[in-house]
Amino acid sequence: QNRVITGKVTDEKGGPIPNASVMIKGSNTGATTNGEGAFSITVPASAKVLVISSIGLSAAEVTIGNKTTIDVSLKSLDKELQEVVVVGYGTQKKSSVTANIVTVKGSAIADKPAPSFDASLGGRAAGVQITIPNGVVNNPPVFRIRGTNSINLSTYPLIVVDGVPTFTGDVSGTLAASNALASINPADIESMDILKDAAATAIYGSRGANGVVLITTKKGKRGKAKVVYDGWAGWTKPTRLWDMMNADQYMEIKNEGLANLATPAAPRYLPTPGPDGQNINTNWYDYAYRTGFSHSHNVSISGGSDATTFYFSAGLTDQQGMILKNSFNRKNIRFNVDHRVNKVLSAGMNANYSNEYNKAAANSGSLPGAAFASAGLARLALTLPPNISPYKNDGSYNTNGNAIGPMNNKETIGFWNPVPIIDNNYSNAENDHIQGNVYVQLKPIPDVTLRTNYGIDYLNVDNRGFNTALIGDGFPTGSSFGNLQKNKRWVWTTTAQYDHTFFDKHTVSLLAGTEQQRTTNEGYGLSRTQLSDPFYNNIQGGWLTNNTSGLALGENYLWSGFSRLNYDYDRKYFLSGSFRRDGYSAFADGLEYGNFYSFSAGWDLAQEKFFANSPLSRIVNAFKLRGSYGTSGNISGIGNFASNSFYSAGYYNGAATLAFSQAGNPNLTWETSKKTDIGFSFGLFNDLITGEVAYYKNDVDGLLLNVPMAPSTGMPNNPLTNIGAMYNKGIEVTLNASPVSTKDFRWTTSFNYTYNENKVTTLAPGVPFITSVTGLETVNITMPNYPISYLYVIPTAGVNPATGQRIFVNAKGEKVQYNHAAAVGARYTYLDGTLAPAIDAGKDQVPMYNSIPRFYGGFDNNFNYKNFDLNVLVTYQGGFYVYNGTQASIRDQRFWNSETAVLRRWKKAGDVTDIPRVVYGDNVSNGSANPISENVQKGDFIKLRNVALGYSLPAKAAQKLGIANARFYVSGQNLGIITKYKGPDPEVSSNGNGNGNQGVDRNSVGNAITMTVGLTVGF
Template sequence: SPQALLSYNDQVNAAPSTTGRSVTLSSLLQQVEGEFGVSFLYKDKIGTAAVLTDDSQMEGRSLGEVLKGIHSTNPQVVFKRIKDNFYTVKVEESPAAMSSPTLMRSTSSRAIATVKAAREVSGEVRTADGETLPGVSLMIKGTTKGTVTDLDGRFSLSVPEGPVTLVVSFVGYKKKEIALSADQRQVAIVMDNDVQSLDEVVVVAYGEQTRASFTGSAVDVNMDKVQGAPRASFQESLQGNIAGVQSAAPSGQPGYAPNIRIRGVGSINASSDPLYVIDGIPVVAGNISQIATSSNTIAGLNPNDIASMTVLKDASATSIYGSRGANGVILITTKQGKSGKTKFDVSMQRGTSQVLLDDRNRPLTTPELAELLVESRVNTGESQQLAEEYIYSRIDENINTNWFDVITRDGTYQQYYISASGGNEKTNFYSSIGYYDQQAPVIGIDYEKLNGKVNVRHSATDKLTLDLGLAANTQLLHTNSEAGSANNPIRSMFREVPWEPVYNEDGSYNTDILLTYNPVGLVNENIRETKLYNALGNVGVKYDILNDFSFETKASLDFNLADEFQYDNPYFGEGRNDGGRGRAYTNMVVNWNVTNLLKYRWIMDDKNTINFTLGQEAQKISANSVFAYASNYGAPGLTTLANASVKRDASSEKTASSITSYFLSANYSYTDRYYLNVTGRRDGSSRFGSSVRYANFGSVGLGWNIHKEAFMESSWVDELKLRASYGINGNQGIGDFESRGLYNTGNDYNGSPGYAYSQQSNPFLTWEKNKPMNIGLDFRIVKSISGTIEYYNRVTSDLLLNVPISGTNGITSYMANIGEMQNRGWELSLSSVNIDQPEGLFWSTDLNLTTNKNEILQLNNDEQIIEGQYIRREGGDYYSFYMPGYAGVDAANGDALWFTDASETETTNDYKLADPYEQGSALPKFFAGLTNNFAYKNFNLSFLFYLNYGNKVYDYWGRYLASDGSAELNDRGNMSRKIYDRRWQEPGDVTDVPKMVWGNTQSGSSAQHSTRFLYDGTYIRLRDITLSYNLPSAVLSKLKISNAKIYLRGNNVWTWVKDKNLESDPEVGIAGMTDLRIPTSRQYLLGIDFSF
């Protein structure tokens, strides 16, 4: 009704047309609302302001022109588009408008007067993310009385005596009924997002857009799934939650950098990592550390500070990033404050974790391993008695060390976060600090993180907006060496024999094992510390030159520092021969970026609109590292290099790269049915030779909102949109100077400097090109089921390939643009609300599924590249395993057998005669995530299953655990439980584990790579399960907090592995290779989140 404090078109009917030349603003706006089906939000006091109009104002004009017309006749009236068809209206302070307060006051007093018999209920409406919601309609059930929330999401409404029910509704959110008790005067209402809808605004490259108008492929990440996860980085939470994104953990080290692949592996030798853009800044991501085998600069970002995260997948979405968009882009926007009362959010979590290892993979005990070794001697012809004497006289049977228990422990976890946000109409702010601490379930491994964030936005004038963002964080990691390193405790855990103790009888470390690398001693006496510091600052200015014409500029600095120290004690391990060693490293990576944007919205008529973005960007990344190394320490406990007498090495290095770019994007829309997007970008990179330094990138995208067509009216299809795009983007993810012929310094001799030939020049080395094609269909049917089906086909050409050349060149490879690779597949996302009873049970399901087929289309002269256990050949996929096929065991004599060749028709017991051949791929045929969410009253249960199907996993170090007696009494000769359980013992035994032979050379040699150690990597994992309880509003109001949630969360709670022979966790990183890394762990945590 016109008497409402605020006007909103849900509440008002179209008013009769105005003929007078001076009308109230509210009646004019009602007229526009009726004509164009748009909504305006404004404060009541301005509704009564007098504005000028004329009857012709709306005839044959588009909405934009009408609004422009109103503004030009009444300059004090300013429109601002919030989302599609939704505008706020402000009236600038002017003498004319000052007359209204009197009028308003009288309105208020009248309102109070009419409801004196009722009570006043006030409250606040927020989204599930805690954002306040303006313009929400609240009606008293069974009446026509109601109100809408103000700009701060607050409302106040007089209601009749006794219990009442409020019906709360807002576009894009689920309608809610709130029961108020007879004496309740305060209420906090949380609105839940409606099923994904085309009305949503998505953050896209250099701006935002409605989903309806977007022609590309982009996925908004549900931040619920990222925030509150006990994982150090937001990237780890992508697994299972987004179609088309593969996130694989190469290590259980907290703070590691996960392998993120968007639509497959895009390159062979250049980077396959996506570009990360935080608040418009392309940031430095990944490992800048020397000591930590996996660290991650952007793990420093607190997931709780993220407002939205969008994954851009196809050409239409990514080509505007030109040379850096080839592997997809992950856009992150951090939170901004909302004007209104200052709001505090607090989150606290504590938890515990354990290493995941099935009982079938526990290390062998002393009697078990001794039994194997005795048997191995008997199998060479020795008598049982002599064999036992031989073995038992050399080992201490009384010692039975469980190295698994020695190396692992119960991990602990805690995380705290507090933020404050708020502001007024001119200025708003968001600020937070967070602390994260995890002791991994492996001794010596931990991770700590502290971060702070401030965002300030200030509207200096109506046209000028200033943005300031500053984030700083520090990460502290204690890590271990990986793979075959003697410093790797995981290697010791599986390989050290059980009859060796951790400590000698006198309590000193037993250093007569592992070449003195006692793993417990190393953890206690050595230092292996990585400190990462990151500061990300940005300043932005936006100036609205005209209503539809704006200029934005943004400058940012991304500063990263790794400060690391390694100390090896003088008594055992690496430093034992030279009195202890100390090594200090610093690596500073500074990335600055400047972006200038001109945006113009050209509304041609009421059907045709074009949005233009013209941009310019420059980026420079420079890195500067220093290293110092000294040995011979004097005093225990003094570990800095100043305490070492022999200064052994010192060096510093510098490198840099730069990019400069120009780009243009145009989005054309015809009514709200047809959309065309065209982008073009020109990039120059310092990494390539001057003649081929520049390249052009671009894309074309089409969108068709089919459900808006007349023929779709009154069907059960609510939304249906077809999208297609094609384009070209690039990859320059190689070293800074790969195109040059170089001599490298550092080849010193006898105290004099030396340099040596290190790189073949290739002056024509240029961008790797990536051409993605995408067809997608977005739909929503029967109100509650929505989803997207997409087909993609991306072809990478001019691969930046390390072409192997004859070693007679003095180097063994050089980089050239050779070859082509393709990734194609389907992506399916489905969301369904299965049950939605108001105030009853709610159940929703989200499913996503991705298939990917990687195929190498062309390589250098058809030559295959054999790299370790992989073969790269035309027609094959990038991670095809290549090794001899294991054919089991000769039941007659216990010999290991291998197939002679790929035909698998003949077997041999001589490994030398077994030819390697292709054995399947490390890449899954598909992977999927299934999330179910149940809510009942204040309880919420959600859980995510992740399925990974059809890949192979190679246990690279399995050869050492399957030594079949060849390791004899080597103290690192423990074997796996599978060997013990299944070895061949007598003629006729049908098994796949050969007989034990002392000093075995037939099998058990570490050189014998074969499918004996290749497993099916299919698994299903209950990756995330959360049970939460929202405190009821009665309790909340007593506690004076607006919402509070207590929850119990579990990670990796349950796993089903298809291949029961697999001796490790199936999650091993993108390359499908175990590497004696920190195993995956299971975590449980208890958390509480609340706001006030």
């Protein structure tokens, strides 16, 4: 028997809700509320429950019973419940996620003046450590998720762009850095989801150990098409440069050093009058650095109908670095469209083309391996004598063969003149990068989704360079090179997803899929020397000698099958498990397959009655426990053919040779990371404060080590062997709050803190430790029971006030002083003056300081006052030391210039100072010859990373102008720093993303200060 039920639907404040849906549960019968929120519905006798829902509000279920009038007040939907997180091969409601995933919104980094998004992630998420290694434009940052998880393989996270794993790292073969991720215009990014624990990463199997970053690019939304223009212009310049001696001070110190020799020498460093008759006093910074100008423009059009949505964008960015002639230019176009053909079938595609031009003229000396480059610009700007000029008085370049001319100095100045190099040379990498995918999706029945996605990622890098014959690498005949590196990848992923809720409370989500990925690379090119005519400055010109350049050939293949099951009971108890089987081509037959799995569980206590009824619930409105355990692997950096032994071809007098070139390891397999994660999230005072705390531990087993072979074995390589073990464990804390929220003024703040402890537990038997080099110098050691990349130096104990000599501490713990003026063999004495054995780095270096930040994080604040907004982001890292090798360079007593600190050198008995007596030619006392603890400094810092002040046009004013919205802003990056570090920037890495050689600042350029002004207009 049917009856009529009437009622009214209101919101929490009692306001009527029009157009709310009122349905009989389990049927298709329903009604809609009118403008007053009233409804009337005829229900059959069998009907038991009404479901009342409206967009943006949480649905309510009301038992009908005998009622004839039902008034319902709908609560606004808990934001948290609505929020969706991108997970591997799908999305999941944030409320049901039991994995540790952080989401960073694209808007947080969109207008930052960095070529790639990863450089802007610093301080924005717990567990994510971003270190910007230097001020070279488009240099990949050091990117670590939960510590350094490998010794020899890459520790860079897997980056997946719209489902396709992309290339990472510096792909340039030139002096200009080229981060592969710069192909993704930050303005096109919707969100970045950072997968940290096993529950999140195990689905990526053998590539998940370093964490995974899922990039979701912007898509169109239903509705009228929107046009948005973003643009900014900015200026960048160096900051905190070393205070170097001027010409007079330089000559004073050098000549004093000569006079301090055993046989005092007459002054050999003498002034040279410049063209104006004044003695030359060159500030070499003027010939290395500049204020670079940058600008960037993006236009996007997006929109769509019910069936079809699209997003189209074009970007142009041109960024000059603070190093002369170092720049980055990107032109990119992105297009995507999604179309629903019918209820069952939908399809779409997404394509991005990007052209990037990375330019440099001189070696910055700051990229990995370049710390001691003869032309390293940072080093030349510091060490070139200030009493000589890059130009002779007649205006021509000051050169003396392949060195700068000494002018009136009586010593050879064995460095290059950087000016002709900067004027004439180039070393550019041009990338053409196409990333795209197409998908077809079927929903044969409502609970089942079948999807297949085919993606490509083609990255061609065209490296070109020219070196003038005047000086430098091209001296004396000129040289040029050109090579093309083609990197191609395709990925084909097919998934089936089943979602269903049984008996109201049991929600199941099951995923199964397969994936194949093939990556190939090929490189070829020319290297030419002996320019036929100075007119030419390109590879196509006239050259007499041709060699090959950049030959490369490789391929690898990865096959995978994977599945995931999520289950929740009554949105209170959550369980999840995932499994993946990977097969990888680099491993020997029989060992190419590996299995990776994870389990996780969650418990939403706030949903429990006992919790809701307790007094605690008045303070704590949300509380959820979560834990996971599982495995993921690492293959990134294993050679394509690492399991094989090879003989390779070479030359002997033009004839082909054959020689043993690679000892393979047929037992090679992945590194496995066992990850544990336990955490909870909470909300206080009705989500006024929310937060998340997690403890994690990554145990990495089967670490691949290039097991060092004694050089007397004559082996061509140190074979890669799964033999080491290490762990990273730590705590992550994230707190978000809205301390002030009034009509006109709002302050929201977010703070995160990560503590990470890294320890190597096992290396190979017979291998007590592994040292790592920075160019020509060994400063790091990795050994069991220490964190990776420990600083490894010779201990020093100041300067002996009696003699002015540097005191070293040898392996026996004895104090030994060094006098460079004494005869060879008699330079080292004990403090009582008796002869001591010479300090030998091979014997006397000891592990002394941790170089990996123990804690790091960020503090992000947003203030809104009426139409003004202000963002202040502070980042910090601490608990680590930096080897300031640059300080060794600028205290060297050869012809090199020094920092002004050297002026406080020891002069007479009793002087207490940290600078030894200057002796000409002394490269030992201050750490140039061997690294010393005197040059190790605490690296802890707090940085004012970003300040942005914006003003949005009021809606009415915008309307008058015929636009939807507009915002102007001024922002500054890297504006200030608090640190005890003496170099320009403790946030440096002379070795880039190297694992075993972190914490080294050797002749690197620091980070720049950048100021920008920008505008966003929407139509």
